[in-house]
Amino acid sequence: MSKPSEVHMGTAKRILRYLKGTLEFGVFYQPCDNPRLIAYSDSDWAGSVDDMKSTSGYAFTFGSGTFSWNSKKQDIVAQSTAEAEYVAASAAVNQVIWLRKILQDLGYKQEGATKVMVDNKSAIAIAKNPVCFSKTKHMKVRFYALRDAEQEKEVELIHCPSEFQLADILTKALPTARFEFLRSKLGVTPKVSRRSVQGDVYDHESLVNAIKQVDVVISTVGYFVLADQVKIIDAIKEAGNVKRFFPSEFGVDVDRTSAVEPAKSAFAVKAGIRRAVEAAGIPYTYVSANNFAGLFLPSMSQPGATSPPRDKIVILGDGNPKAVFNQEEDIATYTIRAVDDPRTLNKTLYIKPSGNTISFNDLVLDDVCLLIVHSCCTDCIVVHIMLLCVTDSPPPTNVFLAIGHAVFVKGDQTNFEIELSFGVEASEL
Structure with a gap:
């Protein structure tokens, strides 16, 4: 912000216009039985034109809607899409471990591994197969915590098709139709009069x-x-x-x-x-x-x-x-x-x-x-x-x-x- 330009002003106005047009939007939550924690992790690659750094994004659902999300520029310059996705997945896994502990304290202990949805097969392969590490030793040691978390059955990396990757909305600019599609999938909807009626397909x-x-x-x-x-x-x-x-x-x-x-x-x-x-x-x-x-x-x-x-x-x-x-x-x-x-x-x-x-x-x-x-x-x-x-x-x-x-x-x-x-x-x- 030391040297603001017309580009920055235009971006700020665009954000304010979006906020003004979505004042009635919010995340809709409703009760559900046996809610499960699910994570979505994504990254762009070298999206920042200033320093070629990538942006990580993750979103967590627990039952009916998204309750935790993050979009942040990575602190390293990723040299491949797999590395950028692995860095993003590592950040998501750290959040998973913390959330699992919080949920256990609240009486919602998560049985089994928490699924982390990733749309890059190479990043998943790095976490699952130690042999792949020989090709990625330039990555920081702290990211290997992801592999340990998966081996201890705290998390499980699952391949998610890119078109259904909810965290995609947190990492890059998207066409209007794609943006609105993912926004609705995150549970962000206009506030309307709702009356929740509960029933279970299996009850x-x-x-x-x-x-x-x-x-x-x-x-x-x-x-x-x-x-x-x-x-x-x-x-x-x-x-x-x-x-x-x-x-x-x-x-x-x-x-x-x-x-x-x-x-x-x-x-x-x-x-x-x-x-x-x-x-x-x-x-x-x-x-x-x-x-x-x-x-x-x-x-x-x-x-x-x-x-x-x-x-x-x-x-x-x-x-x-x-x-x-x-x-x-x-x-x-x-x-x-x-x-x-x-x-x-x-x-x-x-x-x-x-x-x-x-x-x-x-x-x-x-x-x-x-x-x-x-x-x-x-x-x-x-x-x-x-x-x-x-x-x-x-x-x-x-x-x-x-x-x-x-x-x-x-x-x-x-x-x-x-x-x-x-x-x-x-x-x-």
Whole structure:
């Protein structure tokens, strides 16, 4: 601050504008049984143009929301992305050890190792494999505490796909859609009138009691709990008061997809839940939201990427089938609008406005021009590939590619007409 400039003033004003526009935002917490401490650790690399130092960031969730976070410039110049990520993970592990002790004193002893989500496989390998240390002896000794903590089963480093790395928001500037997506995942939401109703998917009685207090059930459970929605179906059927059930889907129409494995199996689980809902006679609406803009557009659907490519773009198939990209806020809005709309009863709600429907080729051509202008990229290579060997890729890349194959090669989102007998387009509501 010894020599402030117009750039500093502009940055300060930008921060103040953001704060003024988000005065009603806060972290929403609600009670939950057996909360678990989970850490997210991330780093950029040489993000500071003044001294080429990297920025570490970590965030901790405990139950329903984020309660501890940090963003700080590293005190060394990392010579690789792996080193920068390892430094960040070390800081997160130090916080994990301290938080575990505090939680134990408060009566919330954490059984087993605390998961630390890291999106760099090399950094994880350094912590797990002592052989790797011979290549990284230039790193400070204090960072080896991470390895000791993992060996003592206090922490466990888990690879997290970059698109789901919550700490990414703490380390670098992000596109608006990506920023808002991660902000919501951290539990930062506008203050609204809320009444918490508690129920446990694995406790039938508590689930029935909770469902009896509502008229509509919208399920947003994650991948590993999809099949357990049969428990929600059983509870809804017993409660007998639910006017509409929305199973957890919000992607492609699983009854009209040609996905290959491993996405095929995941979609089959969702289709099985549909059949169970129908067999139980429960009023329903299935939501086909297609592609989440915050997940696909910032990286231009490049597997494992979190920012637009600078020199090469991989296009699945010939790039001509059209796909649909929707803002998460719009998906939520249309879902809520469908709750009491008779046109969506026992049908699929397709969120596919014409303005959001575009081919991969058109998407790339639009953005390549921007890349050339803004990054002076004069040798932008566009590679066309046909996705025929998804199974050769490791998880979770194979899942991402399998979905990409269904969407961008087979055109699953736009290769059929919506008929009134089974669906309605959301913009008609």
